[in-house]
Amino acid sequence: MQPENNWTIPNILTVFRILLTPVFVMSFVSSHVHLALLVFTLAGVSDALDGALARVLHQRTRLGAMLDPLADKVLIVTGFLCLGIVGWAPDWLVVLVISRDVIIVGGLGVLHFWGVEVRATIRPSALSKVNTTAQLVFLFLVLTDRAGMLSLPGTQATVMVLVSVLTVVTGVSYVLRGLSLFPTQED
Template sequence: MNIPNSLTILRILLIPVYVGFLIYERYDQALVILLLAGVTDGLDGTIARVANQRTRLGAFLDPLADKLLLTSGFVTLAVMHLIPSWIAIVVVSRDLILMAGTVLAQLADSRVDISPTILGKGTTLLQLAYIILAVFLASRQIDLGVLQPLLYVMVGLTLTSGFHYLYRGYIHVSTSGT
């Protein structure tokens, strides 16, 4: 267990704390935990690259931690009626479809490239920005409607990156013959 993997596990362990603060409407504390999780995300990747501590476990855990953090944030905010439920449905459905595709490819013994693309990274960044701003505005009792432009860009990029990953997988499976 190296430092980057420990930081990733810490990020996963922060998720229930973050959700708890949200549920009890302790938005400032939830925001601090969310930002701390973001810092651990940046640190684990940087340390892994600089100290040459990349591992297969880390390659699996890091994106999983990101997905768990974002999914829990979107679902919790939707359940609390702070954001429309359809947003959580879009975000969670995209991730579930992509995970199912990856599992199917693995079962078919097809090596699918699951490395993040610029669209995927952009999606994660916009989703995180949306959640951070939603929690911040909720903490200040400001109408989340001001996030409408960001919402539409984030949803558009979420869908675009989802289709892009599906297309990449389809092309790979089609050309590999499996």
């Protein structure tokens, strides 16, 4: 079997997105909201682009399948944490979003420890992808509002409710799927 080429354009874009996260944080904590918004938008565009390029160029890799959701989690958790610290997002929403991701990643670790092949059995659901998109849209809306570029309070509130519901529903779904994968012992 020939080794997989991991240095594909989509994977490079994904690594780029991961590396943009500290730039976003530094911009945000330095109160350069416009720059933070630009970096966040660039990360969001690279997210859409890497997936599309992987499909079009037939450059899907196992590394990309692992890095892409990791890059999403890093950006989303960091974004919500930043917004929560300065009070731009409700504490309960920040805790909800971050807790869901910590529980999922922790559950995957426990399943792996128990010998369950998690990569082969757990794939992101379509609803989970919608959740990720909604979370990114919420972060974008808050940042554009705080940068004084676009204020859509009704849309922002609607997306916040959507994020809340999707975060709970997809979190419960992953927990139930994970629990069903634990090996059972026969007496």
